[in-house]
Amino acid sequence: MSDRPALSKGEMEVARTLWELGSATVRQVHAAFPAGRAMDFATVQTYLRRLEAKGYVHGRLEGRVRVYRAKVKPKTVIRETIDDVLERLFGGEALPLVRHLIEERGINDDELAQLRALLDKLERQHRNG
Amino acid sequence: MSDRPALSKGEMEVARTLWELGSATVRQVHAAFPAGRAMDFATVQTYLRRLEAKGYVHGRLEGRVRVYRAKVKPKTVIRETIDDVLERLFGGEALPLVRHLIEERGINDDELAQLRALLDKLERQHRNG
DNA sequence: CTTGACCACGTACACATGTACGCGGTAGAG
DNA sequence: CTCTACCGCGTACATGTGTACGTGGTCAAG
Numbered sequence: 001m002s003d004r005p006a007l008s009k010g011e012m013e014v015a016r017t018l019w020e021l022g023s024a025t026v027r028q029v030h031a032a033f034p035a036g037r038a039m040d041f042a043t044v045q046t047y048l049r050r051l052e053a054k055g056y057v058h059g060r061l062e063g064r065v066r067v068y069r070a071k072v073k074p075k076t077v078i079r080e081t082i083d084d085v086l087e088r089l090f091g092g093e094a095l096p097l098v099r100h101l102i103e104e105r106g107i108n109d110d111e112l113a114q115l116r117a118l119l120d121k122l123e124r125q126h127r128n129g
Numbered sequence: 130m131s132d133r134p135a136l137s138k139g140e141m142e143v144a145r146t147l148w149e150l151g152s153a154t155v156r157q158v159h160a161a162f163p164a165g166r167a168m169d170f171a172t173v174q175t176y177l178r179r180l181e182a183k184g185y186v187h188g189r190l191e192g193r194v195r196v197y198r199a200k201v202k203p204k205t206v207i208r209e210t211i212d213d214v215l216e217r218l219f220g221g222e223a224l225p226l227v228r229h230l231i232e233e234r235g236i237n238d239d240e241l242a243q244l245r246a247l248l249d250k251l252e253r254q255h256r257n258g
Numbered sequence: 259c260t261t262g263a264c265c266a267c268g269t270a271c272a273c274a275t276g277t278a279c280g281c282g283g284t285a286g287a288g
Numbered sequence: 289c290t291c292t293a294c295c296g297c298g299t300a301c302a303t304g305t306g307t308a309c310g311t312g313g314t315c316a317a318g
Contacts, residue, residue: 009276045278065294169308172308
């Protein structure tokens with residue numbers, strides 16, 4: 001299923017930023033980084049280059065500036081990443097992770113309600129589908 | 130919060146096996162590896178050494194054999210790992226990940242029921258606590 | 259005592275990752 | 289035209305990771 005090399009933590013952060021921006025130059029990605037998680041301009045540049053080498057983004061020279069845009073959708077990357085975590089931490093089972101998230105991390109009333117709605121929807125789909 | 134160096138993928142697998150065994154020698158960990166995910170004996174050994182260096186396990190010579198046991202609980206590692214994933218992939222929000230797990234990965238009726246029960250329990254806790 | 263099985267431990271090594279410098283080119287300011 | 293600010297790109301390098309070999313020592317069988 002997964003063909004491209006997986007993303008490292010750092011690469012992931014840069015990819016995430018690029019997804020948010022849609023399309024951006026090195027400088028823009030660099031600038032968009034949350035304060036407190038600053039990294040050097042050149043570092044961002046390297047990450048983008050590596051992301052391109054791995055096939056996750058595509059960069060095109062527009063004038064004298066290279067503009068990058070994502071080639072792989074966040075959903076895909078998220079799925080691959082989560083699949084991996086699931087495999088390594090829970091033997092591939094999704095439910096234990098859901099349980100962990102709900103039990104160990106605080107879920108507030110609002111989120112609880114959203115979850116419940118989600119379950120309702122799923123149940124309807126099961127019945128119909 | 131997290132002080133020890135994070136576990137790499139491979140280290141995680143070995144740690145997981147050790148958690149299952151509770152306490153084991155290199156050979157036992159090696160043998161306990163699921164077929165299809167075999168790795169060399171020496172590789173397991175190296176991982177255990179590194180896990181010890183990172184403070185995750187503790188090995189003691191019992192007779193002429195080194196017996197390893199986990200120093201850090203799975204729950205702790207899982208939490209740190211998930212926190213990390215959450216941070217990098219979802220900006221720290223737990224709900225989107227739950228949503229992803231429920232929507233993108235198949236959850237069957239049985240699991241759905243379990244989830245629902247979990248939510249009920251949580252809701253009671255919220256009301257009482 | 260000799261041989262074989264087994265093990266701890268040091269060491270190795272290629273590739274990945276995190277982080278960054280510096281050269282050489284160019285667009286715009288003066 | 290010259291200076292400056294900026295940028296692409298090649299390169300670097302320490303550390304992390306995946307994977308493993310070989311040496312030397314020890315217990316057990318013969």
